[in-house]
Amino acid sequence: MSTLTGTGTLIWFILRRDRVRLPVWIVAITLSMMGSVASFADTYPTAADRQKRADVLDTAMAQLFTGPGYGLDHYTYGAMTANELLPFTAIVVALMSIFLVVRHTRAEEEDGRAELIRAGAVGRHASTAATLAVVGGAQLLLAVLLTFGLPASLPDLSTSGSLAFAAGLAGVGLVFAGVAVFVGQLTVNARTAIGISSVVLAATYLVRALGDMTGTGLAWISPFGWATEMRAYVDVRWWPLLLSGVVTIALVAAAVQVSARRDVGGALIADRPGSPVGSRLLSSPLGLAFRLQRASLFWWSVSLFGLGLVYGGVADQAAELYEDVDTLDDYLTRIGAADPADQYLAITLSISALIAMGYAVQSASRSRGEEAARRVEPILAAAVSRWRWLASHLAMALGGSVILLFSYGLGLGITRAISTGDAGQVPRLVGASLAYSPALWVFVGIAAALVGLLPRAVGATWALLGLVAFVGFLGPLLQLPDWAYDLSPVDRIPDLPVADFTATPLIVLTAIAAGLVAVGLVGFRRRDIIEA
Amino acid sequence: MTTSAISVSGLVKTFGQTRALDGLDLSVATGEVHGFLGPNGSGKTTTIRVLLGLLRADAGEVSLLDGDPWADAVALHHRLAYVPGDVNLWPNLTGGEAIDLLGRLRGGIDPKRRQDLLDRFDLDPAKKARTYSKGNRQKVALVAALASDVELLILDEPTSGLDPLMEAAFQDCIDEWKDEGRTVLLSSHILAEVEALCDRVSIIRLGKTVETGTLADLRHLTRTSIAVETERPVTGLDGLPGVHDVRVEGRRARLDVDTPQLDGVLRRLTESGVRSLTSQPPTLEELFLRHYGDELAANSVGAEAGEPAGDQS
Numbered sequence: 001m002s003t004l005t006g007t008g009t010l011i012w013f014i015l016r017r018d019r020v021r022l023p024v025w026i027v028a029i030t031l032s033m034m035g036s037v038a039s040f041a042d043t044y045p046t047a048a049d050r051q052k053r054a055d056v057l058d059t060a061m062a063q064l065f066t067g068p069g070y071g072l073d074h075y076t077y078g079a080m081t082a083n084e085l086l087p088f089t090a091i092v093v094a095l096m097s098i099f100l101v102v103r104h105t106r107a108e109e110e111d112g113r114a115e116l117i118r119a120g121a122v123g124r125h126a127s128t129a130a131t132l133a134v135v136g137g138a139q140l141l142l143a144v145l146l147t148f149g150l151p152a153s154l155p156d157l158s159t160s161g162s163l164a165f166a167a168g169l170a171g172v173g174l175v176f177a178g179v180a181v182f183v184g185q186l187t188v189n190a191r192t193a194i195g196i197s198s199v200v201l202a203a204t205y206l207v208r209a210l211g212d213m214t215g216t217g218l219a220w221i222s223p224f225g226w227a228t229e230m231r232a233y234v235d236v237r238w239w240p241l242l243l244s245g246v247v248t249i250a251l252v253a254a255a256v257q258v259s260a261r262r263d264v265g266g267a268l269i270a271d272r273p274g275s276p277v278g279s280r281l282l283s284s285p286l287g288l289a290f291r292l293q294r295a296s297l298f299w300w301s302v303s304l305f306g307l308g309l310v311y312g313g314v315a316d317q318a319a320e321l322y323e324d325v326d327t328l329d330d331y332l333t334r335i336g337a338a339d340p341a342d343q344y345l346a347i348t349l350s351i352s353a354l355i356a357m358g359y360a361v362q363s364a365s366r367s368r369g370e371e372a373a374r375r376v377e378p379i380l381a382a383a384v385s386r387w388r389w390l391a392s393h394l395a396m397a398l399g400g401s402v403i404l405l406f407s408y409g410l411g412l413g414i415t416r417a418i419s420t421g422d423a424g425q426v427p428r429l430v431g432a433s434l435a436y437s438p439a440l441w442v443f444v445g446i447a448a449a450l451v452g453l454l455p456r457a458v459g460a461t462w463a464l465l466g467l468v469a470f471v472g473f474l475g476p477l478l479q480l481p482d483w484a485y486d487l488s489p490v491d492r493i494p495d496l497p498v499a500d501f502t503a504t505p506l507i508v509l510t511a512i513a514a515g516l517v518a519v520g521l522v523g524f525r526r527r528d529i530i531e532a
Numbered sequence: 533m534t535t536s537a538i539s540v541s542g543l544v545k546t547f548g549q550t551r552a553l554d555g556l557d558l559s560v561a562t563g564e565v566h567g568f569l570g571p572n573g574s575g576k577t578t579t580i581r582v583l584l585g586l587l588r589a590d591a592g593e594v595s596l597l598d599g600d601p602w603a604d605a606v607a608l609h610h611r612l613a614y615v616p617g618d619v620n621l622w623p624n625l626t627g628g629e630a631i632d633l634l635g636r637l638r639g640g641i642d643p644k645r646r647q648d649l650l651d652r653f654d655l656d657p658a659k660k661a662r663t664y665s666k667g668n669r670q671k672v673a674l675v676a677a678l679a680s681d682v683e684l685l686i687l688d689e690p691t692s693g694l695d696p697l698m699e700a701a702f703q704d705c706i707d708e709w710k711d712e713g714r715t716v717l718l719s720s721h722i723l724a725e726v727e728a729l730c731d732r733v734s735i736i737r738l739g740k741t742v743e744t745g746t747l748a749d750l751r752h753l754t755r756t757s758i759a760v761e762t763e764r765p766v767t768g769l770d771g772l773p774g775v776h777d778v779r780v781e782g783r784r785a786r787l788d789v790d791t792p793q794l795d796g797v798l799r800r801l802t803e804s805g806v807r808s809l810t811s812q813p814p815t816l817e818e819l820f821l822r823h824y825g826d827e828l829a830a831n832s833v834g835a836e837a838g839e840p841a842g843d844q845s
Contacts, residue, residue: 271660274624274625274628274660275629276628276656277632278628278629278630278632278636279629282625282632282633282636283632283633283637284636284637292622373620374618374620375620377581377586377616377620378614378634378676379634380584380586380605380609381584381612381613381614381686382609382637383606383638383639384606384609528586529587
């Protein structure tokens with residue numbers, strides 16, 4: 001087939017370019033899964049321990065963060081793995097697909113490198129095919145490693161159950177590879193493609209969680225549901241995997257249809273002409289930073305506002321089932337006894353703060369992206385100091401973090417105020433959400449310090465965020481030691497609205513963030529401007 | 533104000549093991565158009581980036597408009613404009629927006645001049661930058677730079693993407709710029725452009741200045757090609773000083789002469805009765821080839837590592 005000419009060569013090319021990146025993804029996921037299940041034996045040595053854990057989770061609220069809860073009545077290690085590890089890991093696997101696919105399809109086109117490739121004896125669909133082959137291959141390799149690795153770490157896990165678990169993950173990975181390939185046809189901008197794909201990820205995850213919470217069949221319209229509904233380790237059924245396969249093929253086919261009709265470098269949504277003159281906004285580095293980041297900030301705010309509306313809307317339901325449970329050791333010792341609805345709200349606040357950290361890191365890293373793309377040169381060759389330029393981008397990250405937390409708190413507060421009839425919930429929850437600002441600022445500070453001192457290592461901030469998210473999502477399950485929580489800025493923030501407000505941790509975190517930002521600014525003033 | 537807009541001596545810049553600049557000297561007088569020549573990877577862009585305060589010099593003296601380009605960057609940048617060789621713009625900003633942004637950040641832009649330049653370079657400012665070709669991106673940077681009221685222009689291969697018509701428009705602009713008494717540092721590969729525009733040139737290789745002077749000065753170092761037809765076959769040319777590559781075919785002869793030895797050679801030719809004679813003045817091309825000729829290969833080996841700021845992805 002002539003449209004696929006050159007696919008083989010491109011596969012090798014992608015493997016060459018990602019010879020570090022791919023193994024890092026695969027090894028990190030495999031080892032963290034193996035480590036997690038291995039710790040089960042120590043943390044939950046007896047069936048009674050596991051059953052106690054299951055009782056905690058037998059609530060609608062828990063299902064926002066775990067799977068639908070198959071096997072809770074006989075909570076084996078396998079049931080625990082499928083119920084509690086699968087959803088979080090599925091998010092990571094989906095992100096892996098999105099990042100890798102966009103990197104090798106739309107990003108290549110946007111940077112004009114695809115043109116060079118396509119000018120060779122290379123078929124129209126060869127890049128897409130090669131990308132899917134590599135990403136699909138990576139997902140399958142991951143599945144194989146997990147199928148044998150999980151039973152090796154915890155012999156109680158069956159190989160066939162592990163196969164179902166791993167296959168479910170691979171299914172999610174493949175669907176999101178399809179999503180990213182398709183979204184890559186819609187927009188000319190790689191960052192937008194990642195953004196839209198991530199919104200699809202968040203929305204489908206939320207649909208799955210709400211479906212399981214409410215006991216409706218809603219989970220069945222989400223790829224995450226197809227993975228959890230395979231009931232790995234409990235009562236395995238294979239056919240949900242078919243849904244993942246069919247949807248992946250449909251998405252790829254749709255992408256191929258669009259791609260066959262469009263220009264190289266073009267997209268379904270065409271560029272419109274813009275303004276021939278610069279608005280007054282474009283008169284300062286801060287104006288430019290705002291202009292470059294405003295779309296991203298807008299969509300993040302809207303998404304978090306929507307998330308707040310949903311989480312706030314189901315708070316009563318979550319709390320109702322929550323009240324029945326009397327063995328809430330884990331969550332309660334962290335949070336302290338209080339109104340169940342507030343406990344639930346407190347947990348969603350810390351989760352949303354983790355999500356908003358994604359913006360903080362993305363926005364703070366943007367300055368390095370501008371430098372690497374050689375767009376900082378003309379700015380610094382004008383009468384703009386380095387301090388001012390970097391501070392402008394960091395201001396967007398610091399201020400944007402506050403706006404996102406405000407949006408989430410507002411959404412949460414509005415639906416909570418409607419269901420309780422108490423308008424005071426709005427300021428109360430907005431305030432509780434804003435309390436997380438210093439935690440986000442710390443991450444802005446880490447990225448800023450790296451920009452100033454080790455610009456090529458700014459990406460490491462994402463790895464740190466991954467660790468903090470790991471602690472946040474899986475910490476209670478793995479019963480991580482206290483120091484793990486202590487290192488996470490999110491867990492340093494008092495659990496409002498349940499716990500008492502104390503200003504000290506906020507002040508300390510703000511001071512740390514300020515110190516890191518200062519290090520970044522000073523470092524950036526002293527070093528050479530370096531690309532790539 | 534002194535008469536030197538740029539003064540660099542003994543400039544050294546290393547990237548890891550690579551010595552990108554190895555004691556470079558450069559002197560640009562106020563009001564002159566100075567050509568900056570050298571093969572790829574010879575250190576032109578690195579020098580310019582030091583002059584802009586983007587890189588910090590490891591050793592040597594650098595003075596730009598009587599200031600220190602690293603310490604006084606912001607103050608100095610009010611007085612200069614820069615056009616990079618590889619213009620990277622914000623994909624979702626239009627050309628017009630980028631021009632206004634860059635102009636304003638430099639301290640203001642003259643709207644009449646801006647419009648005039650847009651017309652002359654035939655640039656549509658309403659298009660998003662991602663849809664621009666390389667030439668159009670270069671025009672954006674040129675318009676932004678030329679519409680600013682500054683003393684010094686630093687141009688890094690500014691016309692590599694322009695077509696001949698636009699190249700002519702560019703040369704007109706630089707001529708006007710020069711007439712206004714402003715200074716230009718023009719790094720270029722296009723020798724015709726340098727010959728047409730520059731008062732003086734500096735040639736660098738492997739991070740060192742190998743030649744500097746007016747075009748007339750440098751031509752002294754080159755050969756003139758002569759084709760001559762005589763009444764009697766010429767003899768004895770080979771023995772003359774400064775004569776190279778003699779080919780005699782009957783009464784026709786072709787030879788190259790070191791320009792300072794031209795007089796003696798012409799005397800010898802007229803002894804044989806000159807019927808017709810054509811001579812070609814040395815071009816910068818030849819100057820260039822003579823400097824790099826056999827050493828181009830050696831230089832291109834060092835070139836990749838020599839400018840790490842280059843085009844790795």
